[in-house]
Amino acid sequence: MSDAGDQKTKEQASIDDKFFPPDAIVERAYVQGLSGYKDLYERSLSDPDSFWSEQAETLTWHKKWSSPICKYNLNIENGPVNISWFDGAETNISWNAVDRNVEAGLGDRVAFYWEGNDEGVERTVTYAQLKSMVCRIANYLKSVGVKRGDDVTLYMSLVPELPAAMATCARIGAIHSVVFGGFSAEALADRILDSTPNVVITVSGTMRGPKPIPLKAIVDEALQISEGKGHTVHHVLMLEQLPLSDVGGSMKAGRDVTWREAVDSQPDDCPVEWMPAEAPLFKLYTSGSTGKPKGVLHTAGGYMVGAMVTTKFVFDVQPVSDVYWCTADCGWITGHTYVTYGPLLLGATQVIFEGVPTWPDAGRCWSIVDKYKVTIFYTAPTAIRALHARGDAFVTRYSRASLRLLGSVGEPINPEAWRWYYEVVGGGRCPIMDTWWQTETGSHMITPLPGATPLKPGCATLPFFGVEPAVLDEKGNELQGPCEGILVIKRPWPSMMRTVAGDHKRFEQTYFSAFKGYYFTGDGCRRDSDGYYWITGRVDDVLNVSGHRIGTAEVESALVSHPVCVEAAVVAVEHAIKGQSIYAFVTLMTGSEPSDALRKELIATVRKVIGPFAAPDVIHWAPGLPKTRSGKIMRRVLRKIAACEEDQLGDTSTLADPSVVQQLVELRGK
């Protein structure tokens, strides 16, 4: 392997667009060289029992598993889909992530450097402090009756108490459901109604950049909505940040308690519940192509092993010397696996940041990198593009000398953004781990390994251990060699979701009905002559806006909840920073006139029903929508109109009323 920073590598890179790992990265890596990767990968497929046992044994189990290590059926034609890993075993992920480090004498090691929204606001939490925080929250939860198998909803900003509260639920066998603090009261209420918790944990309110976010007030409204629909939450625990008198929200006597009165006084010792490997660990709601968001359910043992193994190999985390920073919020799967669980399972020291990368200016990330000497930095392409747009000076005014590894997640990273990230942020010496995975997969699936995989800008490269991808054509035939098609996975991996909470049929329908015997990812991909996988984006009606996954059906149903909107059709258009932005075609009731005020009202409706991040950028008035004779909306046609490419409409012979197209073109921009 040659040094990516030297001249030879650069020339080589311009010839075949490959970036080789620098020697310094290879020397310390857990997996060295492509052949090292290939050997282990082959073994992970040919002898999964021995491969996964070896990995799992690096963690603590109260009871060992029986053989085989994985039992499954992925083919609905052979009966219900089921997946189980580490059957018969018992463990506790919270014990492994927290207590285990303290027992190993690492109580004084920093678990979290917390950086608040505003500069100068910071806290440090050691593993010993984390353990006592977790135990005190656990004792509070137990005091209000939470027990194994109960649901708890978390609606918080990114403070250390959030990962601590997640680990607390896991400690006592409760199931956490974290709802991202950007969701609206109605969206939070929907999630509460689905998982029916008796306790909600929240924060009074916080600043995101220059904007106050009234989290408690949103919880108050959500609980009122859910009560109106038949579910009452009896306990709300609130961490005080901004005073309620400033940010809004109130305390309801008998239901709401502050952290200070309810948690701080609890004993800081609490036994763990040893849980079966297949006990539910958490639900995380995510968008699909149809209907309401689904609760993706992950279980204790397999998820724990997947989170630990990928964090270790993909980021080559060396707990003694690394300072790791993943910028994700715990409200998304990246925050679950690569903030809360993966790094703690390895006893790593990490930075967590409550603010946004552009506050108070676009240099904030690099100032934090220098402040804490961050060595591993993991973020989303949308953030990289937003920072790139602000210019290099915000980056180069900081040293960033501590960085050795970069990561990307959430959407395809365009080669231009990749190169800027590599050359400017990483100074040409830090390999980029472009990690493809999903809420459903629980952990990385297709990703480079730092000391093993030559990189190609914009490419997620090769499958992780135990992951067997395939590319299918539309009829479900497996394609061989270089090809382009639909990405599926042929066998289960430990951190695979087990079901949709409360709706196993929907799980089978969504992921296993299109192609029998395979897990359907919803993504398209291209495989090149090196066997590298290039993710090309969703093949279903799911949008990816700034790395946030949003279903077209959800936005459409929010729009039609407005009294004058009869019908709506939503498509994605390319966006330079957000990757995709939301473009909505809206048909109004007869007698309603389009106006700017109405446009604003419709956007406000989406913000209210889902959250600000799902707001359409464009509302296109549509007296009619292009439909087939059977009434199906032809989104392909709408996508072309939105992108000003109506000269490339393709076959429109199935349109019921072809004149609609011209009408829509004329109304564009009106």
Ligand code: PRX
């Ligand atoms: O389309 C893929 C895209 O994000 C989807 C999963 O979204 P979500 O469940 O919210 O999880 C995001 C964080 C893992 C995928 O189906 N995606 C995620 N990572 C990548 C990606 N697309 C291309 N390259 C990636 N590295």
